Amino acid sequence: MINVTIEKKLKGYHGQQVIKVDHQFTAGSVTKIYGPSGSGKTTFLKVIASLTKPEKGRIVVGGITWFDAEQKIDVPTQKRNVGFVFQQYALFPNMTVRQHLEYATTDELWIKRLLLLGKLDTLQTHKPEYLSGGQQQRLAILRALATRPKLLLMDEPFSAIDPKMKAELMAELSVLLKEMEITTIIVSHNPQELDGWATDELVFE
Numbered sequence: 001m002i003n004v005t006i007e008k009k010l011k012g013y014h015g016q017q018v019i020k021v022d023h024q025f026t027a028g029s030v031t032k033i034y035g036p037s038g039s040g041k042t043t044f045l046k047v048i049a050s051l052t053k054p055e056k057g058r059i060v061v062g063g064i065t066w067f068d069a070e071q072k073i074d075v076p077t078q079k080r081n082v083g084f085v086f087q088q089y090a091l092f093p094n095m096t097v098r099q100h101l102e103y104a105t106t107d108e109l110w111i112k113r114l115l116l117l118g119k120l121d122t123l124q125t126h127k128p129e130y131l132s133g134g135q136q137q138r139l140a141i142l143r144a145l146a147t148r149p150k151l152l153l154m155d156e157p158f159s160a161i162d163p164k165m166k167a168e169l170m171a172e173l174s175v176l177l178k179e180m181e182i183t184t185i186i187v188s189h190n191p192q193e194l195d196g197w198a199t200d201e202l203v204f205e
Helices: 041-048 097-102 108-117 133-146 163-180
Strands: 002-012 015-025 030-034 056-061 064-068 082-085 151-155 183-187 200-203
Touching: 002 041, 015 041, 015 200, 030 041, 041 151, 041 183, 082 133, 097 108, 097 133, 108 133, 108 163, 133 151, 133 163
Parallel strands: 030 183, 030 200, 082 151, 151 183
Antiparallel strands: 002 015, 002 056, 056 064
16 A cells, blocks of 8 residues: 655646645555646656655654655655556667676576567667667656666656557556566656556546
């Protein structure tokens, strides 16, 4: 169970606004987050991952406090065991597909499974500049999964993937997430694509 009750100031198009979230995420659930551009969806993911700090509130995961503004508790990113799929992929230009995964894990069987999942097994020696946008996006997803996170944060993870590949990938991801009991939070500009997959939703206004 993940309990998030936070307030975070956000500089928006219409001056400063405040993101206020009070939500409980069930362990192993898939939650879709949607709302207008600039409403703070990406910032919210970054708050959970400790990439930015809220001014008020608490984040409690599995009974462990990750963040508490009043108590000045802030568990660092590397200790939160979070996988993050960034909207701009954030891949390493000098690393091959395989090296991206080896950077996160030494488990060869796990690497092979991920490469097959993302259909990148024939592109293991390619660097990001030689991959299409959809291939780069799939690699970003695989890298986020490589550490076997208990919490997966995904920011527009399927935007560059063609419909057929997206459907196949989502079906296989669904099996994997359930198998590993990974709690998943997905920001999407197209929440309908997650219908039947997501078990919860959070709307930003």
